[in-house]
Every structure is written in structure tokens, then in C-alpha cells.
Amino acid sequence: MSMQNSNSSAAPSWPLLTGVSVVGVYAHFLLHAESQIAVLGLAVGAILLLIAFSRFGWTARVATSAATYPKLLGAGAVAAVVLVAAVSYEMHFALLMLTTVLLYSTVCLGLNIQFGYSGVVNFAGAAFFGIGSYTAAVLASHSPLPHLLIVALAGLVAALLGSLLILPVLRTRGHYAALITIAFGILFKTFLEVNDALGGPQGLKIPGMEILGWKFNDNIAIGDHELSFYLNYLVLSLALCAVTFVLVRRLERSWMGLSMDVVRLDETAAATFGVDIARWKITAFTLGNGLAGMAGAIYGMMTGFVAPNNFTFGDSLILVSIVILGGIGNPWGILPAAAIVLILPEKLQFIQEYRFLLYALLVILILLFRPDGLLPRKIRNYFPGDAGR
Amino acid sequence: MSTILLEARGLTMRFGGVTALDALNLAVHKDEVLGLIGPNGSGKTTFFNVVTGLYAASAGSVDFEGREITRRAAQEIYRAGITRTFQRSRLCLPLTVFDNIAIGNYQHLQHGLLFNLFRRQALKRQYQENLEEACRLLATFNDKLVDRLFDPVSALTMIDRRRVEICRALISRPRLLLLDEPSAGMTHDETHELMSDILQVRQRLREAGNSVTIVIIEHEMNVIDRVTDRCVVLNYGEKIAEGTYAQIAADAEVQRAYLGSD
Numbered sequence: 001m002s003m004q005n006s007n008s009s010a011a012p013s014w015p016l017l018t019g020v021s022v023v024g025v026y027a028h029f030l031l032h033a034e035s036q037i038a039v040l041g042l043a044v045g046a047i048l049l050l051i052a053f054s055r056f057g058w059t060a061r062v063a064t065s066a067a068t069y070p071k072l073l074g075a076g077a078v079a080a081v082v083l084v085a086a087v088s089y090e091m092h093f094a095l096l097m098l099t100t101v102l103l104y105s106t107v108c109l110g111l112n113i114q115f116g117y118s119g120v121v122n123f124a125g126a127a128f129f130g131i132g133s134y135t136a137a138v139l140a141s142h143s144p145l146p147h148l149l150i151v152a153l154a155g156l157v158a159a160l161l162g163s164l165l166i167l168p169v170l171r172t173r174g175h176y177a178a179l180i181t182i183a184f185g186i187l188f189k190t191f192l193e194v195n196d197a198l199g200g201p202q203g204l205k206i207p208g209m210e211i212l213g214w215k216f217n218d219n220i221a222i223g224d225h226e227l228s229f230y231l232n233y234l235v236l237s238l239a240l241c242a243v244t245f246v247l248v249r250r251l252e253r254s255w256m257g258l259s260m261d262v263v264r265l266d267e268t269a270a271a272t273f274g275v276d277i278a279r280w281k282i283t284a285f286t287l288g289n290g291l292a293g294m295a296g297a298i299y300g301m302m303t304g305f306v307a308p309n310n311f312t313f314g315d316s317l318i319l320v321s322i323v324i325l326g327g328i329g330n331p332w333g334i335l336p337a338a339a340i341v342l343i344l345p346e347k348l349q350f351i352q353e354y355r356f357l358l359y360a361l362l363v364i365l366i367l368l369f370r371p372d373g374l375l376p377r378k379i380r381n382y383f384p385g386d387a388g389r
Numbered sequence: 390m391s392t393i394l395l396e397a398r399g400l401t402m403r404f405g406g407v408t409a410l411d412a413l414n415l416a417v418h419k420d421e422v423l424g425l426i427g428p429n430g431s432g433k434t435t436f437f438n439v440v441t442g443l444y445a446a447s448a449g450s451v452d453f454e455g456r457e458i459t460r461r462a463a464q465e466i467y468r469a470g471i472t473r474t475f476q477r478s479r480l481c482l483p484l485t486v487f488d489n490i491a492i493g494n495y496q497h498l499q500h501g502l503l504f505n506l507f508r509r510q511a512l513k514r515q516y517q518e519n520l521e522e523a524c525r526l527l528a529t530f531n532d533k534l535v536d537r538l539f540d541p542v543s544a545l546t547m548i549d550r551r552r553v554e555i556c557r558a559l560i561s562r563p564r565l566l567l568l569d570e571p572s573a574g575m576t577h578d579e580t581h582e583l584m585s586d587i588l589q590v591r592q593r594l595r596e597a598g599n600s601v602t603i604v605i606i607e608h609e610m611n612v613i614d615r616v617t618d619r620c621v622v623l624n625y626g627e628k629i630a631e632g633t634y635a636q637i638a639a640d641a642e643v644q645r646a647y648l649g650s651d
Contacts, residue, residue: 247506254505254512255491255498258484262492265481271463272441272473273557274495283502379485379541382516383509 013072015058016065020073023336024080028087030343031094039347070384077335078242085234095230097346099302101338102237103295108322108334109241109248110291116329116377117257118284119264120169121178124185125319128289130311131158132296134192137204137306147209151297158293159286166285170278185313192308203307206300209233216301233302240298244291248331253382260284261380314356321363327373337374391418394602395440395471395565399449402432402439402626409435411626412449417565422591422603424617424634428646432626433606434476437567441473442466454564468496472558473567476606478550482543486534486553489542490523493557519560526556529590548579552586559590559601568605572612580609584616610638622646 026046033039053059066073081098088094107129114120122128132154139150168180193201208217209232216232251257262270263280270277300306322341326333341362345355366373395417402410410432417423425433438444440451442463450459458466472493480489491498498515499505505512520538527534530552542550551571558566571587572580587603594601607613613620614634622630622637624646630637637643 250506255500256505258488258492261484262481266479269479273493274464274467276464383513
């Protein structure tokens with residue numbers, strides 16, 4: 001422990017700042033790349049550069065630096081997103097992609113509490129995301145409630161509908177629990193398709209978000225320049241994602257995270273030491289579904305439209321593969337993984353049709369060669385940055 | 390005559406047609422080290438599992454400190470003051486030594502969502518307290534283990550894992566500790582070392598006013614001879630002898646149970 005501290009206090013902050021800048025610049029080029037060859041070149045280049053950097057021990061230096069200055073890392077990441085967005089201020093599509101990454105990351109942070117910490121598998125993430133969108137559609141169209149409250153309520157409704165699943169999820173484990181959530185996701189989609197009140201297969205329109213008279217769906221005019229309206233949603237999504245991130249981190253670095261970990265790893269030992277297993281599974285499941293619901297509400301208001309086909313089992317699988325790719329249990333892994341899984345297929349038009357094939361391949365390769373994910377979870381450090389014990 | 394801490398009366402555990410515990414009457418006296426011995430399958434571990442609430446007894450009762458605890462949930466029995474180790478260590482291998490010991494103090498950790506997420510300073514104080522306690526316990530076993538507080542348990546040797554498991558069982562200051570074959574899988578020397586450690590920890594706890602009563606399942610007879618005050622011998626889920634090690638070692642029925650009759 002003492003060695004770990006002396007190392008970390010000596011670590012400089014510039015590798016971290018350089019690392020964040022490189023990732024930011026890379027994200028910018030990726031979002032702006034037009035030709036298929038440029039995108040492909042960027043993807044292959046990233047892999048080669050990563051291999052080269054880790055050969056020279058540069059990635060390790062960035063990691064040490066990041067572990068030493070966690071707050072700087074957080075601020076740097078937020079600044080990078082803001083800068084990349086600011087540079088693309090009039091590009092609807094790039095901003096839509098970026099916002100989608102942030103919202104999906106929020107959902108995955110929730111999934112991470114569920115199966116990363118407490119071991120509750122959830123293959124219905126997209127369904128809870130969809131519940132959020134539908135709640136927003138109904139409430140925003142038929143009630144005068146303020147839209148931020150609707151986002152919170154969407155989270156609540158998703159958590160409540162998720163509680164329907166708690167009993168079967170508590171009574172089953174592993175594959176069986178997975179099957180139950182898969183069944184729920186499929187039931188959800190089927191229910192929406194046959195339910196005319198919720199628009200059937202055509203879905204519903206969702207009014208754009210409006211907070212204190214500020215209309216999110218209007219482009220922002222500053223002098224002669226017109227900024228894309230997606231910037232509104234980007235800022236809101238960034239705020240949601242950042243707050244969620246901080247809270248998930250705190251949860252992991254507390255007795256809650258410890259209890260959830262023990263529940264996941266050994267239920268018998270947990271029970272022998274007084275750990276209330278059901279309590280932690282319910283807490284994790286509810287928190288995760290609530291986050292999915294909130295993200296779904298914002299996403300729905302941004303796209304202006306919700307239909308059952310947006311929330312298939314395949315979409316749930318994408319969410320799960322983001323968590324696996326990033327590194328189960330590590331919130332930092334989720335952001336790059338979400339960016340890879342969401343942006344690359346959009347950019348590489350020719351793989352669009354094969355995207356599920358690619359996800360499957362990616363997950364298989366990760367599980368074979370890097371089972372802990374791109375950024376494996378680190379050992380719990382309750383109060384990082386504090387010297388000594 | 391010492392007071393009785395734990396008493397099983399007519400305790401029976403059936404698994405289908407198999408009777409693992411057969412109307413067992415067994416008393417554990419306060420402050421003693423009781424050895425629980427018997428051939429494989431004689432019901433020793435089953436007794437632990439029934440007492441700690443992992444199995445629900447088919448019949449009979451268990452009293453702890455004068456209160457009935459039969460068929461209570463494992464969590465309740467832990468809160469009543471009984472902890473245990475397992476024959477095959479049940480530590481969470483990817484978690485650190487500290488994490489594994491801290492979870493043993495679950496009843497004293499605050500679990501509220503708001504406390505854990507927003508009262509970080511109060512959490513930090515609780516964390517420091519538990520850290521100090523874990524260090525103190527580990528140091529009783531071995532000073533070197535304190536340096537490994539933030540290593541994952543998977544990096545530890547077998548004997549150190551056992552020590553961590555015993556620390557996890559002791560940090561909540563239980564009145565009764567059940568040790569399920571702590572020497573399993575260890576060499577003769579390691580076993581000797583571990584037993585000295587256990588006796589030492591117990592002595593220090595007693596001096597600090599936290600005396601702990603121990604029931605130990607063990608196969609090594611020299612261990613039993615060395616650490617126990619009294620022994621109970623089980624065979625086919627029944628008690629066949631009881632007394633000091635010298636008494637039970639001389640018992641004809643015990644010899645038959647272990648060596649077979651002919």
C-alpha cells in the first residue's frame with residue numbers, strides 16, 4: 001500500500017491530459033470523417049496506435065496518472081465532450097451521435113450497477129429505455145407537467161414496471177434470470193405493437209423538450225451563426241451522464257458497492273454475514289431501470305418519435321455488449337465502448353447491415369482475448385487520492 | 390459449572406431418506422473450545438449449517454444465550470452473535486483482504502443510500518474505524534498480512550486466506566465462532582502455526598473483554614488434543630461420546646466408529 005502511494009503521488013498529470021486530448025481529437029476526426037476509407041483508416045489506426053502505445057508503456061503511464069488525479073480525469077472528459085461538440089456546433093448528425101453515446105452510456109452505467117456489481121443480469125435494458133420514451137410521449141402530450149419532472153417520472157415508471165420482474169429475478173439465478181428478462185423485453189415489444197392506445201406499431205410522437213420557455217428543438221441563433229438544436233440535448237445528456245457517473249462511482253466506493261459485490265460473488269457467504277441479498281438485488285435493479293427510463297425519456301424527446309421497433313431484444317444486446325466491451329464493473333470503460341459500438345457502424349455504412357454480426361464477433365473476441373474488457377475494473381479504493389490509510 | 394451458551398435439543402436434519410443429524414443433544418459452554426469430531430459424513434458440518442441457518446432443521450431446537458434461534462434466517466443468526474468459517478474457504482477472491490474482512494462487520498456498517506452516496510465524510514470515519522479494526526485483527530495473526538490489506542485475496546496463500554476468513558468471522562465481535570476444519574488442505578507445520586494463531590487471538594480478545602467461545606471441527610487428533618477443552622464425537626448424526634480428549638480417545642465406541650468393528 002505504501003509503495004502504491006509513493007508511486008501515485010509522484011505521478012505527473014500531463015500523461016492524463018495528453019491522453020484525454022488525444023481521445024478528444026480522435027473523436028472529432030471520427031465524427032467528421034466523410035469517406036468510408038477515412039473511417040476505416042481511423043479505426044485501424046486506433047488499434048495500431050494503441051498497440052504501439054502500450055508497447056512503449058505509454059498507456060500504463062496514462063492509467064497511473066488517471067488513477068492519481070481522478071477529478072482531473074472527470075473534468076477533462078467533460079471538457080473534451082464540450083469541445084468536440086462546440087467544434088461541431090452546426091452539424092446535426094455528429095451532435096446526435098454524441099448525445100446518443102452519452103444517453104446510452106447512462107443506461108449502461110445503470111446496467112453496470114445491475115450485473116457489474118450485484119450480479120442481476122438484465123437483457124431488457126432497451127425495454128426500460130423504451131418505457132422512459134413512452135412515458136415521456138404520454139405525459140408531455142397530455143399533461144402540463146414540466147419536462148424535467150417528466151424525465152424524473154419516466155425513470156420512476158421504468159423502475160416501477162421493473163419491480164414486476166423483481167419476484168422472478170430474486171427466485172432465479174444466472175441463465176434463468178437472463179431468460180426472464182429476455183421474455184420481459186419481448187413481451188414489452190409485443191404489448192406495444194398490439195396496444196392501439198400507445199400508437200401500435202406506428203408508435204407515438206413526442207413533443208420536444210422545453211424548460212422554462214427554452215425550446216430544445218429550435219436551433220440556437222447567436223448573431224449570424226445558427227447552432228444545432230441538438231446542442232441543447234447534448235448539454236442535458238452530458239449533465240445526466242456526469243451526475244450518474246459520479247453517483248455510480250460513489251456507490252461502488254461505499255458499503256453499498258461492497259455489499260453488492262459480495263452478493264454477486266457468494267450468496268451463501270453473504271447470508272452468513274448478515275447481508276440482505278434481496279435488498280441489494282432490488283436496489284440495483286431499481287436504480288438501473290430508473291436510469292434507463294430517464295435516458296429513454298430524453299432520447300425520445302430528442303428524436304421526437306417512439307415506436308416499438310426501437311426497443312428490440314437486439315437493442316438490449318447492444319447495451320449489454322457495451323458493458324462487456326468496456327470492462328464489467330468499470331464505469332470508465334463504458335464511454336469508449338459506447339462510442340465504438342454506436343459511432344463506428346453509423347460511420348461505416350457498408351457494415352450497417354452486418355452490425356449485429358460485428359457486435360457478436362466483437363463480444364466473442366473480447367471474451368476470448370480480454371475477458372475483463374478494454375478497461376478492466378480496478379480494485380476498490382474507497383477514498384482515492386488520500387495518502388495512506 | 391459453567392453456563393451454557395448454545396444448546397441443541399433433539400436436533401434432527403433429514404435430506405430425503407438420509408438422516409444427517411439424528412435427535413442430537415449438544416451443549417456448548419461459555420468460554421470453552423469445543424472439538425466436534427467424527428468420521429466423514431457423521432453430521433459435523435451439517436450441525437454448523439443448521440445452527441447458522443443455512444439449512445432449516447427438520448425437528449428439534451437450538452437455543453443461543455437462552456433464546457431460541459431454530460430455523461431463523463442466516464442473517465438473523467449472524468446478528469445474534471454467531472459467525473463461522475467454511476471448510477472450503479468462501480472468500481470473495483477478486484475483492485481485497487480489507488473488503489473480505491469488512492463485510493464480516495456488515496451489521497455495524499451503515500447501508501442507507503443517502504448515507505453512502507452523500508455523507509462521504511461520515512462514511513470515511515466509519516471506513517477508518519473498520520480499517521483500524523481489520524489491521525488490528527490481521528496483526529494478531531501476522532504483521533506481514535497488514536501490508537497486504539489492499540491485495541486481492543486471490544493473491545494470498547491458503548493459510549493466509551484462512552486467516553482472513555477467521556478475521557472476517559471475528560470483526561463483528563461474535564460470542565460464538567464455528568470453525569469448520571480450519572486445517573483442511575494445509576501442511577502439518579501450517580496447521581500448527583494456524584492453531585497457535587487462533588489460540589493467541591482468542592487470548593487477546595479475552596484480555597480485551599470480548600471473549601469468544603469456539604466450536605472447532607477437526608480431523609487431526611493432535612490439533613484436537615492441543616486446542617480443545619472438551620470434545621463431542623458424532624457418528625451417523627448421533628452423539629456417541631463426550632468428554633476431554635483423553636476420555637474420548639480411550640472410549641471404545643469412538644475407536645469402533647473410527648476404525649470399524651471386527
